[in-house]
Amino acid sequence: MDNFIVSARKYRPSSFGMVVGQDTITNTLKNAIARKHLAQAYLFCGPRGVGKTTCARIFAKTINCGNISADSEACDQCESCESFNSSRSFNIHELDAASNNKVEDIRSLNDQVRIPPQIGKYSIYIIDEVHMLTLSAFNAFLKTLEEPPPHAIFILATTEKHKIIPTILSRCQIFDFKRIRVEDIIYQLKHVAEKESVSFEDEALHIIAQKADGAMRDALSIFDQLVSLCGKSISYRNAIENLNVLDYEYYFKITNAIFNSDISSVLLTVNEVVEKGFDGYNFLLGLNNHFRDLLVSKDKSTLTLLETTPAVRLRYAEQAALLPVDLLLRVLDIGSDYDISYKNSKSPRLHIELALIKMCSVFGDLNSEKKNPEVTAVQQQEVEDPTPDKQIYKTKPEPAGKTEKIAASVKSPSMDIGKTKENQRSLSIKDAIKATAKANSAKSGDQSFKPEDSPSQTGGSKPMDKAAFLSLWADFVERYSSDGPRFSSMMKTVVPRYDENKKTIFFEFSNSDQRDLFVNNYKQKLLAIINQRGGNNGIELVVEVESTEKKEIIYSDTQKLQFFQSRYPNIKEFIREFHLTI
Numbered sequence: 153m154d155n156f157i158v159s160a161r162k163y164r165p166s167s168f169g170m171v172v173g174q175d176t177i178t179n180t181l182k183n184a185i186a187r188k189h190l191a192q193a194y195l196f197c198g199p200r201g202v203g204k205t206t207c208a209r210i211f212a213k214t215i216n217c218g219n220i221s222a223d224s225e226a227c228d229q230c231e232s233c234e235s236f237n238s239s240r241s242f243n244i245h246e247l248d249a250a251s252n253n254k255v256e257d258i259r260s261l262n263d264q265v266r267i268p269p270q271i272g273k274y275s276i277y278i279i280d281e282v283h284m285l286t287l288s289a290f291n292a293f294l295k296t297l298e299e300p301p302p303h304a305i306f307i308l309a310t311t312e313k314h315k316i317i318p319t320i321l322s323r324c325q326i327f328d329f330k331r332i333r334v335e336d337i338i339y340q341l342k343h344v345a346e347k348e349s350v351s352f353e354d355e356a357l358h359i360i361a362q363k364a365d366g367a368m369r370d371a372l373s374i375f376d377q378l379v380s381l382c383g384k385s386i387s388y389r390n391a392i393e394n395l396n397v398l399d400y401e402y403y404f405k406i407t408n409a410i411f412n413s414d415i416s417s418v419l420l421t422v423n424e425v426v427e428k429g430f431d432g433y434n435f436l437l438g439l440n441n442h443f444r445d446l447l448v449s450k451d452k453s454t455l456t457l458l459e460t461t462p463a464v465r466l467r468y469a470e471q472a473a474l475l476p477v478d479l480l481l482r483v484l485d486i487g488s489d490y491d492i493s494y495k496n497s498k499s500p501r502l503h504i505e506l507a508l509i510k511m512c513s514v515f516g517d518l519n520s521e522k523k524n525p526e527v528t529a530v531q532q533q534e535v536e537d538p539t540p541d542k543q544i545y546k547t548k549p550e551p552a553g554k555t556e557k558i559a560a561s562v563k564s565p566s567m568d569i570g571k572t573k574e575n576q577r578s579l580s581i582k583d584a585i586k587a588t589a590k591a592n593s594a595k596s597g598d599q600s601f602k603p604e605d606s607p608s609q610t611g612g613s614k615p616m617d618k619a620a621f622l623s624l625w626a627d628f629v630e631r632y633s634s635d636g637p638r639f640s641s642m643m644k645t646v647v648p649r650y651d652e653n654k655k656t657i658f659f660e661f662s663n664s665d666q667r668d669l670f671v672n673n674y675k676q677k678l679l680a681i682i683n684q685r686g687g688n689n690g691i692e693l694v695v696e697v698e699s700t701e702k703k704e705i706i707y708s709d710t711q712k713l714q715f716f717q718s719r720y721p722n723i724k725e726f727i728r729e730f731h732l733t734i
Contacts, residue, residue, distance in 0.1 A: 163347070192304070194208075197326065199331055205278070211276075213233060243271060245275070249284045253285045274303055297323050414512070617652060667697050
């Protein structure tokens with residue numbers, strides 16, 4: 153029986169040209185060899201399985217090659233290259249710092265450095281996992297690393313650069329290896345599959361590349377694992393089952409259910425995912441990434457950012473076309489919040505279900521608009537273009553018959569009783585706001601407010617008058633009345649004062665809590681609506697808190713009489729007419 157060699161070793165690069173995904177570093181090393189600008193120490197750092205030790209070996213072999221090619225590659229034919237390829241070179245020394253991390257090991261290395269090479273010009277010392285050295289070992293290595301013999305070159309490799317002391321870092325040329333792109337991993341996997349006569353599906357190789365997380369060695373190990381399972385044919389279905397990866401069909405399915413606000417389908421899909429044994433947190437992360445990919449797919453220029461096959465990329469583009477950008481952002485925001493709080497949840501499954509139900513509610517309003525287009529058109533027309541001839545709701549009392557006609561014109565034939573009651577509730581809120589504004593304006597002697605005659609929108613650069621602003625204010629309060637009873641009760645009692653000359657709107661709240669709530673959550677929204685209506689010509693919002701007067705405590709009857717006389721001047725005439733005394 154032949155000895156099996158894993159693909160990570162069998163197809164390990166033996167030249168700079170075979171290294172995958174590290175073109176910048178390999179080109180730099182080749183130029184250093186060609187120009188004979190060799191440093192005494194190099195530090196290769198980066199994630200696992202990206203080629204640090206491989207590049208160190210290729211670099212060491214090429215330095216001592218007796219017949220370097222024009223593109224700075226080793227010849228693989230000279231005595232130095234042959235001895236290296238057969239693992240019998242005495243010029244290249246490898247040390248595992250994980251098991252040789254003591255001071256005595258470094259002192260032994262320092263003594264060995266003094267011995268000149270037998271073949272070639274340099275003795276190269278490759279120290280892998282150098283961050284495992286103790287502090288004393290690092291300090292013992294400093295002098296040799298800074299001033300080694302002319303024939304000695306050190307190549308240090310590590311996955312944890314931050315654990316190396318600064319005095320070591322300052323003595324090395326540092327090369328940061330990056331994670332290998334999915335496209336580069338797939339290209340190499342196709343090459344290996346062709347060499348091994350293995351047929352494959354493109355989606356399966358994409359799953360392997362994504363599972364490898366930028367590590368070529370991990371990708372080749374996963375490839376060997378799937379070959380052991382599937383034989384000479386690797387399918388997408390076998391890949392996701394063997395690697396415990398959730399099929400992307402679930403994400404497309406649950407996104408469609410969320411878009412249709414189908415909570416039952418969402419919960420059933422979650423139950424199916426859990427019964428298959430998938431971790432809930434990984435499912436939530438995958439769903440967030442799916443929504444991110446949908447957002448990227450909204451623009452053709454960013455569609456190439458998706459690391460998937462062209463067929464799946466087309467499906468993302470088709471589903472993304474159905475979802476508005478603002479709703480996608482809101483869903484992503486919900487997913488991010490629940491991702492952060494997942495670790496603290498006592499019931500992980502309930503936590504995920506709540507997140508998905510909340511996502512369904514985001515699309516609920518959109519679906520209700522599709523089901524009731526006539527009502528939506530009327531409400532949108534009222535908010536965005538409430539001109540006098542198009543205004544539906546008026547604060548002026550109407551006869552009963554006329555009111556019924558107006559309600560009938562608004563109601564869609566497909567609306568049920570519950571939705572009709574909801575519209576009536578919204579109508580009463582708006583009428584209450586306008587009525588309150590009218591009453592307060594009448595008390596203050598302001599006769600300019602006539603809702604039944606004033607437009608709610610100013611066109612172009614025409615400045616906004618008081619009547620138009622108060623109508624806009626009523627629309628604003630109605631729009632956000634669903635934010636809760638705290639907002640509704642606060643805004644119904646607040647009537648802003650608009651100074652046209654100073655272009656300033658004054659808000660006076662009864663306490664600082666109400667002021668902070670308005671400033672933090674609603675001030676910018678109101679300015680945006682004013683700007684949308686075309687009336688924001690330098691208008692400023694001034695928010696104040698009512699000044700509370702210090703009340704004097706009334707004790708005696710004389711003080712009580714004086715208090716009532718100050719409040720009701722007619723009492724003086726009453727006392728004089730009837731000759732009253734205390």
